[in-house]
Amino acid sequence: MHKGIFITFEGPEGAGKTTVIAEIYKRLVAEGKKAILTREPGGIRISEKIRNIILDNEHQEMDGRTEALLYAAARRQHLVEKIIPALEEGNIVLCDRFVDSSLAYQGYARGLGMDEVMSINAFAIDNTMPDRTVYFDITPEEGLRRISKNDEREQNRLDNETLQFHHKVHEGYQLLIEKFPDRIVSTDASQPLSEVTENVWKIISSQLISNKNS
Numbered sequence: 337m338h339k340g341i342f343i344t345f346e347g348p349e350g351a352g353k354t355t356v357i358a359e360i361y362k363r364l365v366a367e368g369k370k371a372i373l374t375r376e377p378g379g380i381r382i383s384e385k386i387r388n389i390i391l392d393n394e395h396q397e398m399d400g401r402t403e404a405l406l407y408a409a410a411r412r413q414h415l416v417e418k419i420i421p422a423l424e425e426g427n428i429v430l431c432d433r434f435v436d437s438s439l440a441y442q443g444y445a446r447g448l449g450m451d452e453v454m455s456i457n458a459f460a461i462d463n464t465m466p467d468r469t470v471y472f473d474i475t476p477e478e479g480l481r482r483i484s485k486n487d488e489r490e491q492n493r494l495d496n497e498t499l500q501f502h503h504k505v506h507e508g509y510q511l512l513i514e515k516f517p518d519r520i521v522s523t524d525a526s527q528p529l530s531e532v533t534e535n536v537w538k539i540i541s542s543q544l545i546s547n548k549n550s
């Protein structure tokens with residue numbers, strides 16, 4: 337058992353995850369907590385390179401299973417090089433996306449099968465699962481509308497998928513919430529970002545208390 341707390345953040349594109357997590361990280365640090373903020377795919381040199389391969393708009397010919405394997409490979413390296421050492425040092429690890437993204441996007445929306453995608457990820461993660469996962473709940477329409485208004489965000493290969501694909505991602509996440517009710521907590525991400533931040537802060541604070549008492 338590690339000493340730290342592993343918290344992941346999930347949701348469709350345009351849910352405001354990245355902005356909210358940055359604020360949560362700032363607050364934790366301001367309170368003197370040991371914390372790191374990282375993301376998937378990426379977080380370290382090798383995995384950022386894999387990210388560029390996966391998300392490159394020119395890679396239209398990429399096979400679905402290749403995509404799933406690359407996400408799992410990036411995850412493996414990220415875990416052994418960054419997440420596990422940080423947890424062993426007692427950090428609160430905030431990670432923007434993790435295995436649930438692979439289950440919702442590759443497993444469900446791409447149709448590879450959630451169980452199949454879990455099995456390749458089981459090999460990659462070797463039982464390291466988040467203590468808590470915060471799901472940013474927003475409709476695909478609203479999420480995509482927000483993305484289109486954000487000029488600074490680069491359009492990646494997965495953003496270019498059809499609205500139908502993004503609906504499937506949303507459905508995949510609903511299935512995961514039903515399957516893992518003790519781990520995944522949902523927050524309404526259609527509210528203004530300041531309110532979403534306060535709600536997520538409450539979830540994180542109560543997680544810190546329950547870890548302390550366990």
Ligand code: TMP
Nearest residue numbers: 376377407433434437438441442494495
């Ligand atoms: P993001 O950094 O904007 O969240 O972009 C990452 C994209 O990759 C996003 O469209 C979700 C997708 N993704 C998967 O399809 N599977 C995964 O396992 C992960 C981590 C991300």
